[in-house]
Amino acid sequence: MSETITEMPxxxxxxxxxxxxxxxxALNRALDEVLAQNPKxxxxxxxxxxxxxxxxxxxxxxxxxxxxxxxxxxxxxxxILGMSVGLAMAGFHPIPEVQFDGFAYPAIxxxxxxxxxxxxxxxxxxxxxxxxRVPSFGGIRAxxxxxxxxxxxxxxxxxxxxxxxxxxxDAYHLLKYAxxxxxxxxxxxxxxxxxxxxxxDLTPAAADTTAPDGGNLTGARVAREGRHLTLVAxxxxxxxxxxxxxxAAEDGIDIEVLDLRWLKPIDAEALAxxxxxxxxxxxxHEAPLTSGLGAEVAQLITQGCFDTLKAPVERVxxxxxxxxSGDLEDEYIPNIDRILFGIQRVLEYRxx
Amino acid sequence: MAEISFPLPDLGExxxxxxxxxxxxEPGQQVERNQPIVELExxxxxxxxxxxxxxxxxxxxxxxxxxxxxxxxxxxxEVPDDTAGIVGTVPKDEAPKRRVRLSAVLDED
Numbered sequence: 281m282s283e284t285i286t287e288m289p290x291x292x293x294x295x296x297x298x299x300x301x302x303x304x305x306a307l308n309r310a311l312d313e314v315l316a317q318n319p320k321x322x323x324x325x326x327x328x329x330x331x332x333x334x335x336x337x338x339x340x341x342x343x344x345x346x347x348x349x350x351x352x353x354x355x356x357x358x359x360i361l362g363m364s365v366g367l368a369m370a371g372f373h374p375i376p377e378v379q380f381d382g383f384a385y386p387a388i389x390x391x392x393x394x395x396x397x398x399x400x401x402x403x404x405x406x407x408x409x410x411x412x413r414v415p416s417f418g419g420i421r422a423x424x425x426x427x428x429x430x431x432x433x434x435x436x437x438x439x440x441x442x443x444x445x446x447x448x449x450d451a452y453h454l455l456k457y458a459x460x461x462x463x464x465x466x467x468x469x470x471x472x473x474x475x476x477x478x479x480x481d482l483t484p485a486a487a488d489t490t491a492p493d494g495g496n497l498t499g500a501r502v503a504r505e506g507r508h509l510t511l512v513a514x515x516x517x518x519x520x521x522x523x524x525x526x527x528a529a530e531d532g533i534d535i536e537v538l539d540l541r542w543l544k545p546i547d548a549e550a551l552a553x554x555x556x557x558x559x560x561x562x563x564x565h566e567a568p569l570t571s572g573l574g575a576e577v578a579q580l581i582t583q584g585c586f587d588t589l590k591a592p593v594e595r596v597x598x599x600x601x602x603x604x605s606g607d608l609e610d611e612y613i614p615n616i617d618r619i620l621f622g623i624q625r626v627l628e629y630r631x632x
Numbered sequence: 633m634a635e636i637s638f639p640l641p642d643l644g645e646x647x648x649x650x651x652x653x654x655x656x657x658e659p660g661q662q663v664e665r666n667q668p669i670v671e672l673e674x675x676x677x678x679x680x681x682x683x684x685x686x687x688x689x690x691x692x693x694x695x696x697x698x699x700x701x702x703x704x705x706x707x708x709x710e711v712p713d714d715t716a717g718i719v720g721t722v723p724k725d726e727a728p729k730r731r732v733r734l735s736a737v738l739d740e741d
Contacts, residue, residue: 334719336634380719420720427720472723508738523728531734620732627736
């Protein structure tokens with residue numbers, strides 16, 4: 281393993297205002313601040329320590345906070361998550377990383393059978409304040425196991441919360457929020473959005489969940505307002521849906537984009553609020569269609585807006601195949617045209 | 633920009649050190665992956681070591697005649713921050729292309 285040395289990011293003064301940061305930098309800064317604020321937090325995973333993470337998310341944190349708090353683990357995800365359980369029992373707040381989403385599979389037993397239900401099993405005496413960072417989804421043409429879309433799997437497990445930011449600002453605030461929760465949160469970072477820069481308001485969030493800068497950190501977020509149709513997405517698909525909305529505007533279709541952000545619990549009220557206005561909805565995700573989270577979203581919309589829906593909720597998703605690697609990704613991940621086709625099917629639908 | 637240090641690898645047969653014969657690159661130089669960067673001599677053979685990656689050379693360790701232990705720093709590269717991790721490529725932000733156009737009669741009832 282090669283060694284990487286990088287300059288430390290500068291320490292941010294309070295009320296630093298708005299800065300242009302990549303999601304990598306935003307997440308790095310959030311972790312830096314969480315480590316500084318809570319002496320019980322520890323960060324670990326494969327290459328998280330000395331190297332600073334293959335995606336540079338933990339860059340410089342070991343040098344700054346010490347080898348006891350930011351450290352490397354063996355290549356054993358069951359061990360990483362098993363150790364997290366023990367640390368949480370002992371009063372720590374572990375922030376483990378599985379290097380790529382496909383590497384979460386060897387730790388499913390620890391995640392599902394221990395982390396998710398220890399609080400329940402112990403009648404609340406052993407809460408699991410664990411923030412599991414999972415670089416997620418496709419879009420970087422990586423080999424097998426390096427691009428997956430596991431949100432439905434995690435969201436199905438009682439006891440887990442699941443969140444996925446779509447931009448640097450949300451990444452910064454949602455990670456700081458997740459890392460201060462008393463319960464396990466699966467934090468799904470969209471790999472393909474790690475490098476793009478965006479404005480981040482670094483003003484420290486208030487103690488409650490509503491920060492004047494970070495906005496509401498618990499529900500969905502309207503990424504673009506529109507009148508005719510709601511595109512529901514999360515993670516890397518949000519930026520693609522925003523592109524689609526721009527293109528649809530050329531054709532006179534005014535599209536609202538709802539960034540779901542929290543995939544468990546899902547903000548059903550925000551879904552109903554948006555679709556009550558637009559009366560049409562398309563949900564977009566990278567995961568396979570069958571039993572994907574799009575089905576859950578479609579049902580929540582249908583339940584909240586059955587009387588006013590102009591068409592069944594359409595799903596534009598990956599296919600029911602293993603997540604393809606490399607060049608085949610472009611054929612699998614919903615592209616602009618497939619999303620536009622989905623929109624057209626909804627626009628054309630007529631009752632009776 | 634990030635710096636990546638490349639330590640002297642085991643050049644075969646469990647040898648623990650190598651002697652620098654001649655550097656083929658110098659600090660400040662941009663090198664490509666697989667470009668020969670240094671001539672080394674072990675107790676078994678002399679060989680040219682190819683660069684493990686592309687990047688700008690920041691530092692080299694060991695003058696000709698000096699011995700370097702396996703695992704000790706050999707050369708340090710400078711690479712852009714957006715160089716992807718061990719696997720995958722950084723996606724390019726491109727203008728969206730479309731083939732499908734939308735058509736709708738939106739009755740606002």
